[in-house]
Structures are given as C-alpha cells and as structure tokens.
Amino acid sequence: QDAPVKLGYVSPQTGPLAAFGEADKFVIEGFLATAKARGANYEVIVKDSQSNPNRAAEVAKELIVDDEVNLVLVASTPETTNPVATTCEGEGMPCISTVAPWQPWFIGQQGNAADPASWKPFDYAYHFFWGLEDVIAVFTNMWSQVETNRKVGGLFPNDGDGNAWGDETVGFPPVLEKMGYALSDPGRYQNMTDDFSAQINAFKSGQCEIITGVVIPPDFTTFWNQAKQQGFVPKVASIGKALLFPQAVEALGKAGHNLSSEVWWSPSHPFTSSLTGETSAQVAEAFTKATGRPWTQPIGFAHALFELAVDALSRAEDPADGDAVAQAIAATRLDTLVGPIAWDGKNLPPFAAKNVAKTPLVGGQWRLKEDGGYDLVITDNKTAPNIPVAGKMEAIA
Amino acid sequence: MSIAIPSFKVETGTRASSFSALIGAAVLVLAVAVPFLVPRGAVQDLFFILTMLVLAQSWNLLAGYAGLISVGQQVFVGFGAYTMFGAVILFGIDPIVATLIAGLFAALLAVPTALFTFRLYGPYFAIGTWVVAEVVRLLLAQWKALGGGTGTSLPREATRDMAGVGLLRDHFGMKAAEASDALTYWLALVLAAATIGLIYRLLRSKQGLGLAAVRDNEQAARAVGVDARRMKALVYLTTAFLTGLAGALIYVQKARISPDAAFSVTDWTAYVIFIVVIGGIGTIEGPIVGVILFFLLQNLLSDYGSWYLLMLGLVGILIMLFAPRGLWGAFSDRTGIQLFPVRRMLVGDPLAHTPKGGPHG
Amino acid sequence: MGFIDTIVQGVLLGGLYALFAAGLSLVFGIMRLVNLAHGDLIVLAAFLLLVLVTGLGVHPFLAAVVAAPLMFGAGWSLQYVLLNRTLGKDVLPPLLVTFGLSIVIQNSLLEGFSADSRRISAGVLETASIGFGPVTVGFMPLMGFLSAVAVIVGLNLLIYRSAIGRAFRATSDDTVTAGLMGIRPQRIFAMATGIAMVVVTIAALYLGTRANFDPTAGPARLIYAFEAVIIGGLGSLWGTLAGGVILGVAQSLGAAVNPEWQILAGHLAFLAVLLIKPRGLFPRAVD
C-alpha cells in the first residue's frame, strides 16, 4: 500500500471564532469515510488555530516542516487564512483557503497593503469565496426593502475583516456614500472589548437606523446588550461574521429576531457535492442528524475544500511535488457543494485574477420560531437569482 | 603601623572555568555545523533556544545584576521586530541589515522609556514598564501599513533573497526556506555567543563590579562613589539593544508579525523570567540551564497542548519553593563550580588557602 | 448630552475596574504581594459562576452567593499553603509563583472549558435599563458600580473599624511584632486572600455578565487592575476606586474620540498620573 496523501487542515476550533470550526469534525469524518469507500488513502492532520493568527502561522509551519503534508487547507476569517497562506507561500507549499472575503485575504497578505503597485500574486496560495463588492450589494439590497432614513452606523474592528470592510477605498464607505447612505463610522475598535458605549453614543447622535459591520460573534452579543441597555434600537442590523450562527443569535434571546446577515451557503443552495453527489439540503440534514444541531454555513465550504483537494491532487502529476499540485489547483474546473469553482479571474480585478475564485452570495434574516429557536430565511437574491428567496425583509420591532 | 604588603595577585579564573572555556569552544564549533547535521525542525528548535537565551541573558543582566525588575521587556522585542518589518517592507532593506537597525531603534526607544520608568521604584517600576509596552503595542496596532491590529507577513522575496541565502542554495543545495532557517540560526548563534561574551566582559570589568555593588546595596554603593543611576541606565540601554536585536531576528524567522504576538508579555517576558529564575538569577550559567530545561519540557510535553504550559507553571512554582536560587544556584552552592567566574580572588603568599565561594551573586 | 453620557458610562466602567482592582489592592496593602494571577482568578471565578448558573440553573446573583464562600476557601488555602512561603524581602519569588499559578489556572481552564468565549446570562436584567434624564444607564453596569462602592466601603469598615482589620494593619506594618501580640501572620494573610477572593467573585459576576470571557482573558484584566491600584497609590482602597474611575473615564473619553484610542487613553492617563505623582494619588507614608 502507498503512503497516504497527507492533507493539513487549519481552522479556528476554539476561541472567539470557534463557531466557524464547529462542523469540521463532521465534514472531515465524512470525507475520510468517502475517500475510503473510493479506495483512496488520505490522511487529514487537523490543527486548531485557537482563533489566534500567530498560532495559525505556527501550526501551518508544523504541518509543513514536521508533518510534511502534501497540501494545506485553511478556513475561516483572515485571522486564520492569511497567516497560513503566507506561511505556505514562503515554504513553497500549495494551499487552498476559504471563508474570508477575498480582499482581506489577498490585500491583507501583501507586504504593503496601501500600495497597489507593489501587490504581487501568489504561486502556491489559492482562495475561493466572495468579495466585499458582493456583501455590500447584498446588504444594501436588503436595506432597500425597508423604509429607513438611510443613516448607517458601522462597527468595524481593528482586524483583517474590519480594516477591509471599513476601508476608505475598497470597503463599505465609498460605495455607501455613492448610494446615498450616510455612514457614521466611529473608528476601529479592539476585538473582545468590554465597552461599546462610545459607538452606541455615536450611532444615537448620528440617528442611525441601520447598523452594519463585521463583528466577531462574542462582541456582537456585548454590543447588542449594551445598545438595549442604553436605549438604542435600530430598524435594521446587517452584520457580517457574528450573525452566521444560530447559537450566537439564540444567545440574544428574543432580541435576535429579524437581525440580518450575509448567506454564502444554505440547504436551499442548488448545488451538489462532486465527492458524494449529495445536495446541499442532504448535507445539512446529515449534519443535523449526526450532531443534533442546526446547520451552519461553514459546512458547505469546509466540504468544498476537500472536494477541491481531491480533485487537484488526483490531477497533479506528482502529489508530493508542490509545484505540480499548485499547477493542478490553478487549472481547477469543478462544480462543488458551494457552486462552480475555477480560478479563471471572472468578476475580479486583474491583480487577484490568478489566486481568487468567487462563489455566490445572498442575504437572509433570522426569524424567531415558536419554540424559541431561530430560522435563517433568505430575503434577498438579486446578486444570485438561482438561489431562491423565502421571505421579505422586515424591520426590527 | 603599615604592615608590609605581601606579594599577591588577583585572579578571576577557576579550573572549572578554563575547562568550560574548552567545552564552550567545542560546543560552538559543533553548533556551527548543526544545519548540515539535523533536520529543519531541529534547526528551528535550536534557533528558538538561542534567541530565548539572548532574551534571558538580557533580562538577567537587568534584573539579576542591576536589580531592575521589568515586566515590559516585550516592548523591545516588539519594537525591534516592527522596526525590522518596517525597514524591509517599506524601504526594501535586507532583513539582516534591518535587524541591526532594529537593535539601534530599540536602544533609542529605551531613552524616553527610561526617563519615565526610572522615576518609579519596585512594583511601580514593574507595572510601569508593562504599561509602556502596552502603549507601544497599541500605537503600533494603528500602523495600517504594517497590517494594524491583524499584523502582516514578510514578503516572500525578502527572506528568500536575504544576503547569503543564495550562496547556501547554490553551494549546499538547500531549499530557500531551509537556507533562510540555517542563516537565521547562525545569526542567532552569533548573537547568543556575543551576548554572553559581552555580559561576561562587562561583569569582569570595573563597571561590572560597580553594578554588583549597586544590586547588593544601592545606598552603600552611592556612598563609595558608584554612580548607580548611570550604571543602571547603561544596563537598561544595553539590554534594550540586545533584546531588540533578538526580537527582530525572531521575527525574521517567523516572517509574520502582529502586535499581540510581538508584544506578548507572556512569550517575551514571563517565559524569560521563568527561564532565568528557574536556572538561577544573577548568574550567566542560570539562563543557560533554564533555557535548556524550558526547551526539554517543551519538547517532552508539547504534544499535550495546554498540559505542557500547565506543567511549566507547576515546575516554576516547585523550583521557586524548593530551590529559590534556581537549579544552577543549588548546584553551584553544593559544588562550588562556576563556569563563568567573575569573582576577583586575592591570591598570594599569606593567602595560601582558597576559600570555597558561592557563585557570584 | 453625548459628553455627559460618555462620562457616566466611563464612571460605570471605572466601577468595574475598581472591582477588578479591589482584591489586588487589599492583598498588596496587607502583605506587599504582587499577585500576577489576580486576573486569572477573576476568570476562574467567572467560570465557577458559569458552571453554577448553567448547572444549577440559578440566577447569577444567587450563584455568586454560593461561589463566594468557595472562593474564600480557595483563597485561604492558596495563601496558607502556597503564597505564604514566598513572602519575604525578595520580590521575585511571589512574582514567579503567582505567574506560575496564572499559567496553571489559564491552562487548566483551557483544558476544562476550551478557548471558547463564554458569557453568563443574567436574563432580562442583562438589557434592563434605568433612565436618568438624558442618560440611560444599564441596570447591570449600575449595579456593578454600586457594588464597587459597597465593596470599598465594606473593606474600609473591615480594615479600619474591626479587630481583624487592626490585626491586618498591624501585621502589614510588622509581622514579627504582630506575632508577639498573639497574631498569627500566616492566618491573617490567608484571611486577607480569602476576602480578596470574595471580592474577586463579585468582580467575576459583573465581568461575566457584561461581556465575554475566555480562559486567557485574565492578563488584560490584570493590567487594568494594576493600573487602578497604582494610580490610587498602593494600599489605599479609596485610591483604588478613584484609580478605576479615572481609568474608565479616560477610556470612554478616548473611545469617544476614536475607538482606537479607548484602551490607549486609559494607559496614557495612568502614565500621566505616575509622571506627576510617581507613587500614585494617595500614597501611604511607609511602603
């Protein structure tokens, strides 16, 4: 028997971003079972970034130097994907990355983010996800369904996502301005902060009826509770990252009703797995059955990572040769659980064309169920009409 | 009244020390050859040991010899590292040159921080240094060109084209990543050897004698004409320089920086204190013993994740309770062996006996 | 109005910091012990509360009542068995031992609870608020501030009006002579740490209900606690409250300018105070 093909997998399984890694075990076990059934010998070495970028870089190095993996897979937030991708790039190790908007991923890895002339493409690091242009479109489409004064409060932390989303040139501010929204952005705050009074104050005095931003899950709970305490209730709150997960919304009790979020994968996404042939709905159902928990968005993307890995490694001339594997990745044309993926530069500026592939994005709203649980209802699909909507936007009571 | 002064001379060496000089030279030669002998993972481990040793020797100089207990040394690690990143990314300077610049900048930073912290004593000093480090961390977290709060990575070309990497690649057929590991390792080796040499020289000089006096009893030292303030400032600047160099070098190898990591009080000060105190504060041997123990513990237990750190904490507590002068201190007290003697022995005719001496400090 | 609101929120935040700091101040004041594990002990108490709240299903306030004696016992034993052995002329042993303790607590919590961030749910109180004219004040933050004042008043009464308080101060002045007066310093110290842990439990209650915490959240609290203690002057409890409030107000003023300045502003206020008064606002005569 041949030596197994080794895949390294890095994600935040504990720490403030732990919700992103919740489905990893399920996905990986499923993958290994499928691979075995197909007679392929794969080994997955899983590393936990603990939601810490430095630890992410460390474990990536371990995967490369000590475990000598063939390919590194990494998911969930620039805090995890960037250090891992950069390490792989430096070590000449192919890497597929996902679940981070492509701007913070690509630009965030450039030595000098402020100078586009200096940006360089990567030889080994490949990424698939949507971009800020998509989430901005989704959010504003959702907002336009609700009657508001078009005054928006922004919550952007001093991290990879926050700096990109709040960026004066590539982020929300220029687009919102062009579309006639007034953005009040008090400035970048530290993650895991104890106190959002300053932001709440600023939003109050800016008479904001819409709140947006990209907040780590624990921080949004703190913000939302303090906002209630201080008597601030907007009509719409569309928040990236924090509102992806049912637990985070449930933690708010009834106060989670009608909060809105971007949706990058759901059981109603009309795609099937190239590995197992399952539909999105089937995968989500299997997850709930196996774990007893509601489906979450990262399931689809974690699954797609392994689809891509198998596809690329099987096409590579020599799975042990980094350059060959990288070449195979670049040539990918695969229909995955999250949609068709090809690094062909479609809908992307030239500088990112080589390393980024885009997937579709829609918007949704959390609706309180009778039993106290929440449903994520897709409320806007202008950006991807092939994904069906299930309701209309409602204002927060 | 004057008694005839006997013929005598002053010696600082011991038999153990000349023996250890030999061993030291042998170890050094062996260490130089390491990148050709062991796998990359081991080279990286040794790099880690050597840089931690530099940090530990510096902190030991500060706390063990000048009595300045700082919990803010991470400021020099972080500032040095950020200086290096800035020089490489924004000015395209070679990382090795940038490392030297980083050392100088760290020493420069020590001037304003000393002006402030030297007004404080005891716990005020300790906490003051920590807060200063936090301030610098938060300021650098605003530096968007270097990634702000998330941090950034060294461009791949920077380490790949570092002076010497090409040479290693061409002559020894190393891969670029391997070559840059070897290179940073050698630099760390040079830095560690130079740090120990420098500190040893300082301690054997008149200034070192004055420093020991200040540490033992500042009031009495001032009363016999030692300029305690100048002495401490000198040490503070020196350690800032060495710490900054080590910090920059560590981050050349890590190739990725963020404010939280570069200014981590745990990684760059607490572990360093741990190393020094466990090994034996106030001796040159102590940090060496400490760093080796630290590394062994890490390697033995690193597969156990947080258990490893838990054990580390327990070992620290136990050693402090049962061998408060550290492992080397306990060993040296018992055997009288010193590898780096700094004691001035008055020897000569009327002084035929050589009393047993504890380690210096 | 915005300005007043900022100040009010800052003062309330300061109350939380004063709670973090009060136990540290007590322990330092009585035995010159710089406890680097203080922040981790707060987090430990928060996890204890979390376990009680989720395990017994009780309200956090009730959980705190249950946790307080447990924490007292833990503090008492910790001091009696471990920390007492490190006290002396040399400042390094307690520093290193409490640092070791901090690592042990953090990593035990990591093993037991993983790195996930947690929160103690206070039910409807969490979002309850009270209006004072133009400013709306959260119920929990207000309770936190009032608890801080109550803790400081209580500790002051204990220290300045009771026999055990006299023994605390006497032991703090001179352990040998205190021994001659029939006081057992070891027990007095254990008692002090026990009481500090009760304060820690109260601090944990408000930490855990206000925002999120995880096993490594301790050191960040520790630095605020230290700053509050040192701004006020080592050993002065009212000074500690003042220090906490200065820190809280500085942070919220800084945040009002730009959230990037929130924490920085607190540190800068600390440095400014020390620049003017190197021994804090209310230093005591002998240290």
Add this chain to the structure above:
Amino acid sequence: MSLLQLECVSKRFGALTVADEISFSVGEGEALGIIGPNGAGKSTLFNLITGNIAADTGTIRFGGADLTRVPPMARCLSGMGRTFQIPQPFEKLTVFENVLVAGSFGAQRSESGAYVRCAGILADTGLLDKANVPAGGLTLLQRKRLELARALATEPRLLLLDEIAGGLTEAECHALVATIRAIHAKGVAVIWIEHVLHALTSIVERLLVLNFGRVIGMGAPADIMASRAVREIYLGIEV
C-alpha cells in the same frame, strides 16, 4: 579654613525633629567626636552630611563648595568617606571586592590600579584572611571593620565613623585606635560617633554632644565629660 561646615541644618521626620538647627565646623585634619543618647540624631547627622538624607533647611559646605543638594556619590568623590552604623556590606561580593569597589570608584582609579592599596587596607584592618569570603558571611565585628576598610579605600579627606568600636576586646580596641590615629596623622579629618568613650577621647580633640537633634555641648573632651548635662543625660550617673 574649615573643611566641613554646617549652618543651621534641620531635618524633621513627620513630627519628629531629628536635626534642629545644627551648626558646627570641622577643620582640615581635625578629629571631632560626637556623643549623645540613643536616638539623639547622631547617625541622622551623618546621613545629612553624606547626602543619604536631604536636609530640610540649612547649608552644608565641604572644602569650600556648597554640597547641600549634591547626591551622595558626588560627595564621596569630593572626599567624604563614611561607615554605616548598621553595616551595609555588598553581601554577595567578597571582602576584597567590597573594598575594591570603594578603591576603584570612590578613589577614581582603574580597577587594577586599586589592587595594591585595597590589599594594604585589608591588611591594616585585619581582614586579609577573609579577603575572598563573601561579605554576607562576616560576623558583625568583621562587618564593622569592613565598613572602615571601605571608607578608607575611597581615600577620603574626611572620614565619618559611626560606632565602630562597640563590642571590641581591649586589644582589638587598642589596635583600632592605633589605626585611626595613623589615618588621622596623615592629615585626614575624622568625625567619630562612639559610645566607647575611652577610645573616642584618646583621639578626638573636641566633643560634640547631641540630644533630641540639638547640639547641647561642644568643647574639649574633659570639659564635656565633666559637664552636668552630659553626666545626667548621657552617662546616667547621678550627680
């Protein structure tokens, strides 16, 4: 011209006045003794002179220069050598190194340039056989000798001695007096606080009596010892 001159020097610790408008002067090469009850402020007066404690008011001149605000280190370099009543050795350094610190820094010499003198001083003070022992291991008497040795090593013009003769045997006391006399004979001025009066009076030319921080008597030893105040306050002898 006087070597050391104090004018109206006062110092209070809270409510306690430990130096109350003290004025006196010591000439070049003179020897002055200071006596007084415990807690009278004798050691404090030394600390004021050497700068370890800052005076509240008054001026201190040494060799013509005003040193009132000058730090201890500079006062040492300008020629003041002192012993501490409670010996303050550098405990982790050897006896020889202790003296060497003073001999190189205080006397502003290179380290090796101070070797010979320092060894000589050790011989003079009877510490030569302890030269290589860490000072922390010395007995109290030896520590007191080390204080003297260290003060001498700074090559002072004015030597300030605080209770160095207590607890010596007769023979040791004689030897000590001889040593101090020899130093004095070389032109070094001496101020000596001492309760062992016969030793003190065998050297000093004048005695100063302190009580409650105040100078209550100054003059020739015989006169002072005969005075009623001293007999009452200090000697505790009923008259």
Add this chain to the structure above:
Amino acid sequence: MTALLETRGLKAFYGDFQALFGVDISVAEGETIAIIGANGAGKTTLMRAISGVLASDPDAILCRGEPIGALAAPDVLASGIAMVPEGRRLFPSLTVEENLLIGAYSRKVGPTWTLESVYELFPVLRERRSNPATALSGGQQQMVAIGRALLSNPDLLLCDEISLGLAPVVVRDIYAAFPRIRASGASIVIVEQDIGQALKVASRVYCMMEGRITLCGRSSELNRDQIHAAYFGAERHGLH
C-alpha cells in the same frame, strides 16, 4: 516550687552566628529581675528567644515546668509571657488606642488590664488616644508599648531596654508604673543599660557578656566593681 520561667542551657543562632552560649536564668512567680550587659552582649537575643521570635530547643525554655522553647510567638503569648520589644516597635499605621487594643487581640480570660486601667496608669495616653502612634514622643511611645503588652494580661512581662533613648524624667515616670504592674500579679524581666536603675527595681540581677551569663546575684548584695568586671571583662576599663 517550679519557677514561672526558666531557661536551661539556652543557645541561639542568627544563621551561622551563635549569639547565646548556654544561658540559664530563672524567674519566680511575682519576682522582678534585671538583665544587664554591654551592647551586643545578647540581652535582646535572650528576650527574643524566650518570646518565641527566635527558634530554640524545646526544652531550653520552661514556663511553669512546661517546655515552651519550640512554640511560636503567639503560643508563647498564650502561655502568659508578653514582651515590650526593644525599640518599642509600635504599629505606625495604627492609632494609640488601636495599638493598645492589638495587645488584647488574643487576650487570656480574666481581664485584669483593660483599656481603662491602662489609661489610668498612663493618663497622657488617653488624651492622645486617636493620634497615630508614631506622632508621640519616645517616652509616650514606650508607655503605649508597655500598655499594649499589659492588655494581654501577662503573667510575665519582658521589657527590653524600655528606658533607651528616653530623658531621665520620662524614665522615672515609666518606672513609677512598675509597682502597679507588679500589684496586678505579673512578674517582670527588665533589660536595662542603666545599672543604677536596674538595681533599684529588680530583686535579682543577671549580667551578660558575649552571649553568656557572667554574674548573677541579689541586687542588694552586688557592688559596682563586681558589675564592672562582669560587664567589660576583668581587664577592661569601666566608664570612669
């Protein structure tokens, strides 16, 4: 009858340094004795060893025949031996009254001495009761130190150099309180530099030199030459 306090071959060390070389003393119930000796003779060391501050052999110190040498200071106090330490050692952060009350922290039953009776003994303290202890004059501080020890209702009061640094008239005031203390039933050991004073209040005197007892006798039977010899060694000069 067993003595109230007895030491047998008591030795004491500071690290490697031996300060006492086999000291034997005894104090009977109700007796007042004095211990004299030059600076550094070991008087304070003896007091510290008895009161439990310095460790010694269990059997080297007996209280009513019970070995107390191994007890810690609080336990020695509990067996009825209180100390007025050399240099007063008041607690600077406590007021006068609080300093006194500290003496009663672990008092024995049967309060012979109360705050009131101490104030009666030293009326000046009542006026200064809420002052910080360190704001008092040396003599007043000494009164606080004595009062503090009395409030534990001791059977034996150890007084180390209570007249040290005090003006003679203050010393007179303090010694004037002794009869009252004796009347309360306590025995007293005083350590005193002032030989005249010592001979006046004590019925017996021990003289110490270099960690040993060199002379012991009834005050009335000792003469100055004997004492001088014991004080300084035979070949030494006395003070005049």
